[in-house]
Amino acid sequence: xxxxxxxxxxxxxxxxxxxxxxxxxxxxxxxxxxxxxxxxxxxxxxxxxxxxxxxxxxxxxxxxxxxxxxxxxxxxxxxxxxxxxxxxxxxxxxxxxxxxxxxxxxxxxxxxxxxxxxxxxxxxxxxxxxxxxxxxxxxxxxxxxxxxxxxxxxxxxxxxxxxxxxxxxxxxxxxxxxxxxxxxxxxxxxxxxxxxxxxxxxxxxxxxxxxxxxxxxxxxxxxxx
Amino acid sequence: xxxxxxxxxxxxxxxxxxxxxxxxxxxxxxxxxxxxxxxxxxxxxxxxxxxxxxxxxxxxxxxxxxxxxxxxxxxxxxxxxxxxxxxxxxxxxxxxxxxxxxxxxxxxxxxxxxxxxxxxxxxxxxxxxxxxxxxxxxxxxxxxxxxxxxxxxxxxxxxxxxxxxxxxxxxxxxxxxxxxxxxxxxxxxxxxxxxxxxxxxxxxxxxxxxxxxxxxxxxxxxxxxxxxxxxxxxxxxxxxxxx
Amino acid sequence: xxxxxxxxxxxxxxxxxxxxxxxxxxxxxxxxxxxxxxxxxxxxxxx
Numbered sequence: 001x002x003x004x005x006x007x008x009x010x011x012x013x014x015x016x017x018x019x020x021x022x023x024x025x026x027x028x029x030x031x032x033x034x035x036x037x038x039x040x041x042x043x044x045x046x047x048x049x050x051x052x053x054x055x056x057x058x059x060x061x062x063x064x065x066x067x068x069x070x071x072x073x074x075x076x077x078x079x080x081x082x083x084x085x086x087x088x089x090x091x092x093x094x095x096x097x098x099x100x101x102x103x104x105x106x107x108x109x110x111x112x113x114x115x116x117x118x119x120x121x122x123x124x125x126x127x128x129x130x131x132x133x134x135x136x137x138x139x140x141x142x143x144x145x146x147x148x149x150x151x152x153x154x155x156x157x158x159x160x161x162x163x164x165x166x167x168x169x170x171x172x173x174x175x176x177x178x179x180x181x182x183x184x185x186x187x188x189x190x191x192x193x194x195x196x197x198x199x200x201x202x203x204x205x206x207x208x209x210x211x212x213x214x215x216x217x218x219x220x221x222x223x224x225x
Numbered sequence: 226x227x228x229x230x231x232x233x234x235x236x237x238x239x240x241x242x243x244x245x246x247x248x249x250x251x252x253x254x255x256x257x258x259x260x261x262x263x264x265x266x267x268x269x270x271x272x273x274x275x276x277x278x279x280x281x282x283x284x285x286x287x288x289x290x291x292x293x294x295x296x297x298x299x300x301x302x303x304x305x306x307x308x309x310x311x312x313x314x315x316x317x318x319x320x321x322x323x324x325x326x327x328x329x330x331x332x333x334x335x336x337x338x339x340x341x342x343x344x345x346x347x348x349x350x351x352x353x354x355x356x357x358x359x360x361x362x363x364x365x366x367x368x369x370x371x372x373x374x375x376x377x378x379x380x381x382x383x384x385x386x387x388x389x390x391x392x393x394x395x396x397x398x399x400x401x402x403x404x405x406x407x408x409x410x411x412x413x414x415x416x417x418x419x420x421x422x423x424x425x426x427x428x429x430x431x432x433x434x435x436x437x438x439x440x441x442x443x444x445x446x447x448x449x450x451x452x453x454x455x456x457x458x459x460x461x462x463x464x465x466x467x468x
Numbered sequence: 469x470x471x472x473x474x475x476x477x478x479x480x481x482x483x484x485x486x487x488x489x490x491x492x493x494x495x496x497x498x499x500x501x502x503x504x505x506x507x508x509x510x511x512x513x514x515x
Binding site: 278285289325326329333336340341343344440444447448461 | 474481486511
């Protein structure tokens with residue numbers, strides 16, 4: 001079995017499991033919607049500054065819901081000792097990382113898209129014009145979030161206060177992702193072409209490449225016994 | 226046989242507890258340098274033309290920032306990598322000590338920065354890229370220390386801290402770049418520039434930087450020796466009660 | 469608060485932070501000292 005197909009097999013296990021129970025996805029979506037709703041009470045629709053604040057709301061919802069998803073994903077692993085089982089497999093640890101990463105990426109990206117749909121309805125965003133460029137931003141942000149999130153989930157798995165420590169570890173490292181995603185989304189929501197946010201997209205790509213590489217290299221040490 | 230072993234060990238513990246004289250010399254030189262830097266900053270340096278007396282905070286603010294962003298986190302990064310390769314817990318202890326110092330210097334930077342900004346630019350916080358990056362760095366340091374305190378000492382703690390230390394260090398320059406891009410697009414409030422420094426002021430700044438470097442080095446050595454001693458005591462205690 | 473006031477608080481912050489760290493390290497050192505002495509006594513008692 002090739003390297004990628006091994007990773008995909010691991011990812012499939014998570015994805016199929018999730019499609020059956022839908023537990024994690026639903027909690028993430030619900031939480032994301034709630035965050036948008038709560039933020040909305042601090043914003044008057046139609047107020048002058050609305051366009052400045054909107055992207056922030058979207059990405060705050062994405063980040064909080066994403067952390068919830070990561071927590072639940074690894075909690076389920078711990079309960080069934082799946083991680084132990086995986087580690088016993090005669091595969092390269094990098095394959096395990098990639099598999100977990102692909103699984104997490106699918107959840108996070110799907111959640112992000114659906115949260116964006118909810119967001120567009122509430123804020124009267126022209127979905128037809130914005131869904132493709134925003135989808136591209138969502139892909140890049142989800143890659144970055146899942147790359148570091150998967151690694152830190154593995155770090156947090158052995159800690160008592162697992163959920164809290166994951167948030168504390170992840171948020172500071174996510175700053176460039178959230179900033180770049182919010183700034184490029186702001187351009188798109190304003191009606192500018194995606195190219196005008198080129199600098200921020202470049203930053204996202206650089207971040208994704210660097211942290212995927214680093215996580216693959218370091219994952220071994222995070223899970224070794 | 227066991228007797229001589231533990232006696233030798235206790236002798237080792239003794240010397241670690243007693244300390245070498247070179248550390249005292251380093252400590253003395255550090256203290257003198259800090260006091261000289263203080264004199265230079267408060268009295269010897271001329272008053273800045275535009276900003277006035279409060280600008281003098283800068284002579285201690287900037288070196289703190291430099292130590293926080295530079296040596297303290299880089300030592301954590303390097304020791305994390307070396308620990309993962311060599312599995313020698315000593316490197317983990319150095320990383321931990323350096324992170325504690327990092328939190329201290331970062332806190333000093335974050336408190337002195339606004340105190341300098343408020344009388345000059347009218348606002349405590351200006352989202353200046355360097356200071357904002359320092360704020361994110363503070364959270365990373367604190368997260369690192371919280372990770373360490375949530376597991377008991379040993380190789381597991383060292384391993385997990387090392388992973389986070391490596392990722393965190395790589396993140397800091399990316400954070401700085403992203404905030405800087407953000408601020409060049411929206412330069413609403415003034416940044417940290419606009420200060421004219423003559424030769425004597427630069428001299429004070431350079432000397433203060435030197436004094437803070439000595440301070441960091443001295444405190445690091447003292448704390449690492451303390452952690453070494455603590456570790457040796459633990460082993461000794463285990464040996465004692467195993468019999 | 470006047471300029472001198474901010475300056476004073478600024479330097480006070482530095483000294484307080486440094487002092488807190490040094491005091492914390494110092495107290496830990498005292499505890500460790502006592503521990504060393506205790507262990508030495510016990511080792512001598514055990515022969």
